[in-house]
Amino acid sequence: MFASAKIGRSLSKEAYKEGIEALRTELLEAQIALRERNIPVYLIIAGMEGAGKGQVVNALDEWLDARGVSVYAFWDESDEERERPRAWRFWRAMPRRGEISVFFGGWYLWPIEQRFAGAWDDAALDQSMSGVRELERMLIDDGAVIVKCWYHFAEDVQRQRLKALTRSDRSRWKMLPEKSHFSEQYQQFEEIADRVVRSTDIGRAPWHIIEATDPRYRDMTTGRILLNAIQKALAQPPHADRRLDDSPTNTDDELLPNSPETRITLLDSIDLSQTIERSEYRKRLDELQAELNDLAWRAYTHKISTVLVFEGVDAAGKGGAIRRVTQAVDARLREVIPVAAPTDEENAHHYLWRFWRNIPRAGRMTIFDRSWYGRVLVERVEGFTAPPNWARAYREINDFEEQLSGAGIIVQKFWLQISKDEQLARFEARENTPYKRYKITDEDRRNREKWDEYREAVNEMLARTSTPHAPWHLIAGNDKRFARIQVLETVTAALREALRNKAG
Amino acid sequence: MFASAKIGRSLSKEAYKEGIEALRTELLEAQIALRERNIPVYLIIAGMEGAGKGQVVNALDEWLDARGVSVYAFWDESDEERERPRAWRFWRAMPRRGEISVFFGGWYLWPIEQRFAGAWDDAALDQSMSGVRELERMLIDDGAVIVKCWYHFAEDVQRQRLKALTRSDRSRWKMLPEKSHFSEQYQQFEEIADRVVRSTDIGRAPWHIIEATDPRYRDMTTGRILLNAIQKALAQPPHADRRLDDSPTNTDDELLPNSPETRITLLDSIDLSQTIERSEYRKRLDELQAELNDLAWRAYTHKISTVLVFEGVDAAGKGGAIRRVTQAVDARLREVIPVAAPTDEENAHHYLWRFWRNIPRAGRMTIFDRSWYGRVLVERVEGFTAPPNWARAYREINDFEEQLSGAGIIVQKFWLQISKDEQLARFEARENTPYKRYKITDEDRRNREKWDEYREAVNEMLARTSTPHAPWHLIAGNDKRFARIQVLETVTAALREALRNKAG
Known part of the structure; x- marks a missing residue:
């Protein structure tokens, strides 16, 4: 050479x-x-x-x-x-x-x-x-x-x-x-x-x-x-970047994701009828939060970091589920990153940069309220990025999460699903509660019209990015309490296992 | 209580x-x-x-x-x-x-x-x-x-x-x-x-x-x-922030800077006729750069950080002077921050935030090519900010620099001055050198028309912000070589003294 x-x-x-x-x-x-x-x-x-x-x-x-x-x-x-x-x-x-x-x-x-x-x-x-x-x-x-x-x-x-x-x-x-x-x-x-x-x-x-x-x-x-x-x-002709481009110029050899296995709709596998009794909920919530508080401190001592990703349809209860986690974990140990429109500094970088900025330090927990999966969800469905860009993103995301997990970080991802009827009911309830009215926007209504397109995007995302080191958990959200308990059980189980491995 | x-x-x-x-x-x-x-x-x-x-x-x-x-x-x-x-x-x-x-x-x-x-x-x-x-x-x-x-x-x-x-x-x-x-x-x-x-x-x-x-x-x-x-x-009525506001609503008790002592024009005290022989320049440059290389490494060992600020009229030779410093200091030990228009993230914060972002780690050197003094220079003269804002900035800047110096950081500030004739000659020379043509903009021409207003702003800045722990050095820039040697002598002297104090 x-x-x-x-x-x-x-x-x-x-x-x-x-x-x-x-x-x-x-x-x-x-x-x-x-x-x-x-x-x-x-x-x-x-x-x-x-x-x-x-x-x-x-x-x-x-x-x-x-x-x-x-x-x-x-x-x-x-x-x-x-x-x-x-x-x-x-x-x-x-x-x-x-x-x-x-x-x-x-x-x-x-x-x-x-x-x-x-x-x-x-x-x-x-x-x-x-x-x-x-x-x-x-x-x-x-x-x-x-x-x-x-x-x-x-x-x-x-x-x-x-x-x-x-x-x-x-x-x-x-x-x-x-x-x-x-x-x-x-x-x-x-x-x-x-x-x-x-x-x-x-x-x-x-x-x-x-x-x-x-x-x-x-x-x-x-x-x-x-x-x-x-x-x-x-x-070269201009690169098809973050904006929609009808004629993608990317000459990459990436396959467009039309492979048949993604037609299996994972979302169909969620049993949305699952519920939990209110008294049972109270009891489990107390137990799980007490355990999570303890686990989070132990993870801190052992320098085990955690990244939690929350995605889900609008009004599925992401915020409520996240709060049940944050209530349990000392505020010094965790941070919630709500993902909204990128700033211009963020737009001037690779789309993953804004998330890289927020990787937790050793022993801490970062909770993403929406995440890098926007690339293959909203950006795909709304056409904010050209098909080759989001098609490529599955691999980039898997690679990114593998690096996190390779550095010893626990990565757990939650998809909160509710039925279309339940969503409508919640939209209406929000409109009738003054302080909840702010939570509902025209955008939510528009997203609802694209229910099927989102469903397809979600199914493909779940199929392509569920990995052993960064699994997706499908959470049945029609019963909010049931969903929260599922989330807490998953988080505590993941921390427990990581701590056991550390000790063993 | x-x-x-x-x-x-x-x-x-x-x-x-x-x-x-x-x-x-x-x-x-x-x-x-x-x-x-x-x-x-x-x-x-x-x-x-x-x-x-x-x-x-x-x-x-x-x-x-x-x-x-x-x-x-x-x-x-x-x-x-x-x-x-x-x-x-x-x-x-x-x-x-x-x-x-x-x-x-x-x-x-x-x-x-x-x-x-x-x-x-x-x-x-x-x-x-x-x-x-x-x-x-x-x-x-x-x-x-x-x-x-x-x-x-x-x-x-x-x-x-x-x-x-x-x-x-x-x-x-x-x-x-x-x-x-x-x-x-x-x-x-x-x-x-x-x-x-x-x-x-x-x-x-x-x-x-x-x-x-x-x-x-x-x-x-x-x-x-x-x-x-x-x-x-x-x-409250809207705060007069970064935009020009004709009716400043700030009810602060800050005095507008019309005190007579700022009428003393420090700039007049610079003898622009000073020069250095080319052979003498070569010799001193070699000596000073060798010493600076050594001092920078020793400062690293002793965890002494340095902040250098370069301001000056257009075409005064800031870039050339900065390069004589960076040539001497190992690239791993220093960083140059060229200060241009702020990004939207920077605009969304206090004007000092963008500089706070770039404070050096222990033992390193950060060189600002233009700096927070823009607040009392360009923002003042061009009316980008309301008078109470830049008037207040002297105190804020002094306080900021005191915090740096209080943390053991060496702070040295350079004002590079050239005569109005010399500036014109340099603008013309730049236009005749292809790769220098890019360095001259319409803005430079416009700034030149405001020569006297800038002069007043600079004089006041020098008077109000030259402090024992963060002194201004007025550099006679008509002879570029002379200016560079002055800068190197000042930087080496400051490092030498800090290292002596550390040892003593």
């Missing part, structure tokens, strides 16, 4: 001077076009120690308009980062549409370090790279440009470079003693780098191997690669 | 039932009006241990529309919080305009705990409360409503309550053993609480002492207090 980076390429001072002005002008023009077209760019700067990655970034800093460029080094983790899925720190650093995020090492540095330190074997590295491919695929599907640069040079060049660095920038090497192993173990590092680069050198986000021996060559090549990548993206 | 909270007030079940429906309806109506009028509300829930603060929040949760209410408990700090000024965690939790943030304990809990634990004496507590008054004043000036509730009861009531809690909610008390002292030391706690409540019981944000013996009385009283406060704010 790296032979091309050991042939001593360089650029004369004159050639550099001659080319640089045109390059800067074109880069700025590209950056302006990028902003107009709302394309987010990820520039990953990775490679050998001593290759001058910091200098490359300084050069780009000078060439580009600083408004719209952010530089991130993923270095020592904060406890807020440690307590969440590993990818959380990258999610926090996502560029807005039309802006450029420069990532030192990107999502590649940590896996390489794990393998190099011997904490991982090749299989673990490969699995991690498969996750990286998924992440990059998702970002590209969302319209992003990913430019990956790997800086490399021959062993003797690196040896000289590190020696020189040690003289001129001593403090740095004092600070990072563990990094100095890299030069001694050039061979081993290169082998790992080769494995990483090969397994993530994908068509839509290829690696660029750049020889780092000569700074002028290195910097200008980087500038040209970035420019080319942006220009290529600009030459 | 608390005698009124020990007389056994209660509310019968019937009275509660009778009143609750009207209260809920009115609260929802008030919440809707709040949203339309863009008024942010802070509800502080503080008081004795065992008073049922969590239950109050649960009741409000049920009564209010959850979209637009966030609940925050400031409990165990994360390292990201610990590494910033103490108020940072509150800044993170500020409500958007039109929304309600409920704060458990608010900014009162920690000072009370410090005093109670004996870590502070009365003087330290008083000083802290003076900071609290400043904070609340700033928020109210920004149009916020602050509702402060203190829940209290007699000693014997608390003793019974804590005993009962220990039975029903054991896990909680297992978790918080240090809190159980509170009941034993009722007298001492009440004395401290009295001091805190008295010293922050200000006209525009009074304390409400609520007897917490009877839950129905406690909850409904809270609801009524919140409702009254919102209704009172709604009855």
